[in-house]
Amino acid sequence: MSNRDLILNRIRHACTVEYVELSSVPFFHQKNLDILDKFKKVFTEMGGEWLDKDLKNPLKAVNDKLASAKNICSVVSEVKGNYEITSQSSPNSLHDIDFAVVRASFGVAETGSICLTEKDLVVNTLGYLPQHLIVLLDPKEIVENLHDAYARPEWKIYHYAALHSGPSATADIEGVLIRGAQGVRSLSLLLF
Amino acid sequence: MSVNMNLNDDALQHETEPKGAIINGNKPIDQLEAANRFILAQAHEKMHDNRLWDLRKKRDAQMHLIPEWEELRQLASDIKEHTLEHLAYYLEIFEKNAKANGIHVYWAIDAEECNAIAIKIMKDHKTRTLVKSKSMLGEECGLRHAVEKEGIIVIETDLGERIQQLDNEDPSHVVVPAVHKSRTDVSRVFTKTLNAQAGNNDIHYLAETQRETNRPYILKAEAGMTGGNFLVAETGAVVVCTNEGNADLSANTPKLHIVTVGIEKVIPKLEHLAVFIRLLSRSALGSPITQYTSYFRGPRQQGGEMHVILVDNTRSTRLADKQFKAGLKCIRCGACMNTCPVFRRSGGLSYGSTYAGPIGLILSPGYNKHKFRNLPFASTLNGSCANVCPVKINIHEQIFTWRVVLAEKGELSFTKRVMMQAAGKILAHPSLYRAAISNADRALKYLPHFLVYNNLNTWGRQRDLPFTPKETFHSWYERNYMKKGKVHE
Ligand code: SF4
Numbered sequence: 193m194s195n196r197d198l199i200l201n202r203i204r205h206a207c208t209v210e211y212v213e214l215s216s217v218p219f220f221h222q223k224n225l226d227i228l229d230k231f232k233k234v235f236t237e238m239g240g241e242w243l244d245k246d247l248k249n250p251l252k253a254v255n256d257k258l259a260s261a262k263n264i265c266s267v268v269s270e271v272k273g274n275y276e277i278t279s280q281s282s283p284n285s286l287h288d289i290d291f292a293v294v295r296a297s298f299g300v301a302e303t304g305s306i307c308l309t310e311k312d313l314v315v316n317t318l319g320y321l322p323q324h325l326i327v328l329l330d331p332k333e334i335v336e337n338l339h340d341a342y343a344r345p346e347w348k349i350y351h352y353a354a355l356h357s358g359p360s361a362t363a364d365i366e367g368v369l370i371r372g373a374q375g376v377r378s379l380s381l382l383l384f
Numbered sequence: 385m386s387v388n389m390n391l392n393d394d395a396l397q398h399e400t401e402p403k404g405a406i407i408n409g410n411k412p413i414d415q416l417e418a419a420n421r422f423i424l425a426q427a428h429e430k431m432h433d434n435r436l437w438d439l440r441k442k443r444d445a446q447m448h449l450i451p452e453w454e455e456l457r458q459l460a461s462d463i464k465e466h467t468l469e470h471l472a473y474y475l476e477i478f479e480k481n482a483k484a485n486g487i488h489v490y491w492a493i494d495a496e497e498c499n500a501i502a503i504k505i506m507k508d509h510k511t512r513t514l515v516k517s518k519s520m521l522g523e524e525c526g527l528r529h530a531v532e533k534e535g536i537i538v539i540e541t542d543l544g545e546r547i548q549q550l551d552n553e554d555p556s557h558v559v560v561p562a563v564h565k566s567r568t569d570v571s572r573v574f575t576k577t578l579n580a581q582a583g584n585n586d587i588h589y590l591a592e593t594q595r596e597t598n599r600p601y602i603l604k605a606e607a608g609m610t611g612g613n614f615l616v617a618e619t620g621a622v623v624v625c626t627n628e629g630n631a632d633l634s635a636n637t638p639k640l641h642i643v644t645v646g647i648e649k650v651i652p653k654l655e656h657l658a659v660f661i662r663l664l665s666r667s668a669l670g671s672p673i674t675q676y677t678s679y680f681r682g683p684r685q686q687g688g689e690m691h692v693i694l695v696d697n698t699r700s701t702r703l704a705d706k707q708f709k710a711g712l713k714c715i716r717c718g719a720c721m722n723t724c725p726v727f728r729r730s731g732g733l734s735y736g737s738t739y740a741g742p743i744g745l746i747l748s749p750g751y752n753k754h755k756f757r758n759l760p761f762a763s764t765l766n767g768s769c770a771n772v773c774p775v776k777i778n779i780h781e782q783i784f785t786w787r788v789v790l791a792e793k794g795e796l797s798f799t800k801r802v803m804m805q806a807a808g809k810i811l812a813h814p815s816l817y818r819a820a821i822s823n824a825d826r827a828l829k830y831l832p833h834f835l836v837y838n839n840l841n842t843w844g845r846q847r848d849l850p851f852t853p854k855e856t857f858h859s860w861y862e863r864n865y866m867k868k869g870k871v872h873e
Contacts, residue, residue: 319632356675
């Protein structure tokens with residue numbers, strides 16, 4: 193007998209309860225919640241940097257950040273970079289990027305998270321190897337909580353997607369919070 | 385910073401780090417002995433206690449922000465129970481969907497087999513360097529050592545785990561592996577192993593040193609390895625939660641991604657994942673979510689490969705054991721450790737086991753009854769662990785049941801045997817006992833004296849419990865049993 197069958201048989205032997213369908217999980221939506229407000233609050237608490245939209249020049253905050261940066265990789269049409277990648281770029285070649293600019297698929301107010309899929313990132317390591325990450329997000333794409341988030345279609349379409357909630361962080365030494373542990377040192381976001 | 389804190393910090397930075405339990409083959413671990421040494425390192429003990437209690441308080445604050453918290457815990461518990469009752473069914477669905485997405489799926493009966501499969505995959509891909517993100521299953525299987533023996537360089541990418549790897553020490557906590565170390569302890573390790581400046585114990589500097597020295601390995605590694613917090617049967621996906629983003633780096637940079645994961649980690653659907661993600665980091669660290677909650681449903685473009693090893697390693701045996709089956713619901717959040725007075729004051733390494741703290745007391749004897757026979761006694765049975773557990777495992781009841789089982793199996797030392805006889809009456813009536821401990825406060829109030837203050841609860845003996853016994857166990861015991869000649873030992 194293969195290991196697979198051996199393990200599965202042992203399990204079947206141990207399980208004797210008849211199958212009853214699990215009832216579905218409620219969405220736990222809150223009444224009168226200002227979703228945008230909540231998103232901004234938690235995003236900032238998680239260590240994200242909120243970029244304010246300039247009325248005349250909406251991308252000003254992003255361009256200001258990029259003004260003195262050396263290697264800028266932008267995979268969004270709204271922002272011009274100077275470092276090109278394609279979906280065939282080798283994942284480890286992205287290590288010398290200072291700033292990456294991407295567009296998130298959606299945001300989650302409850303946890304201040306943004307969802308980056310393999311499509312948003314072009315190469316998955318674009319979310320982690322650059323020193324800093326700038327994210328554009330359509331405010332219409334912010335859902336209330338994680339129940340909404342996991343009801344989205346992305347999880348069934350892509351092979352890779354991750355919720356980012358602030359930048360890479362650690363508190364492994366004496367509980368002192370350090371931002372920029374292994375991945376990006378900062379995560380900034382502009383609603384656009 | 386107050387003068388007092390400065391003094392404490394000074395003491396901490398000058399104190400030698402206490403080491404964990406003495407491990408001697410299959411000999412029973414003496415948790416109490418190691419705990420006593422930990423307590424002697426007063427400044428370390430205090431820091432450890434404070435840090436974990438701080439996590440517990442942050443957890444409480446998060447809990448109060450979620451009106452449906454208790455409902456979520458009940459859902460999490462129900463989902464886990466349901467999945468465990470139909471584990472074969474969900475594992476098969478997971479396997480089918482994962483394979484359809486292009487993931488290679490393997491099944492390992494035990495640790496040895498898990499390691500052998502992982503090593504074979506790596507050798508087939510000519511792996512010289514493996515970058516690894518933290519995985520309790522990996523610890524359980526001794527995976528790192530097995531892989532290193534094959535001449536493959538293994539780099540832990542999580543900061544805490546890397547500190548422990550470089551110090552040749554096991555992680556002391558499932559979520560914060562180096563929580564027992566001061567910044568000076570870390571600085572010493574990094575000076576010795578990473579060429580860090582001697583005497584520079586600045587935490588930013590230390591974290592940066594690890595980042596900079598790890599990066600080159602991440603960039604050149606042929607293989608990356610992660611554990612899995614959850615397996616979603618519905619989509620055949622592996623979900624990994626980290627704060628550092630090191631799982632994403634390990635899995636996405638090299639061509640090869642290997643996942644080692646326990647079979648109990650499967651959950652039915654995405655809608656269930658939401659429940660667990662809402663609970664996990666709030667329970668663990670008191671943050672709404674981990675910085676990164678990553679979802680791997682298949683190999684990536686650019687010729688990636690993804691291999692998932694499903695590991696049994698005693699889980700199917702535990703599943704058949706009605707008494708201890710509930711331990712399989714654990715999502716390794718560490719909340720039970722953070723709240724446990726014994727854990728906070730004795731350190732995770734005192735348990736001499738991969739799983740420490742309350743969850744360790746009920747999991748470890750399942751792996752080895754003899755070696756871990758003392759662990760179920762490292763508890764005050766105050767029930768705080770069960771109260772914070774996000775999946776509602778009846779931890780303290782199971783700790784008690786283990787004592788009974790170990791007694792039946794002849795795994796008690798002489799003193800413990802005598803005590804257990806005295807406890808016989810209560811033991812004979814589990815319902816009585818359960819009623820007594822159904823609630824944490826009531827437990828301490830109504831638990832018969834001798835169950836709390838005797839040599840069984842190694843911890844009740846000499847440490848501060850919420851109240852002082854009016855009568856010691858020994859005098860009580862003498863009065864009630866010795867004279868009546870009921871002791872046959
Ligand atoms: S037993 Fe419960 S509280 Fe303890 S680690 Fe597991 S899930 Fe968390």
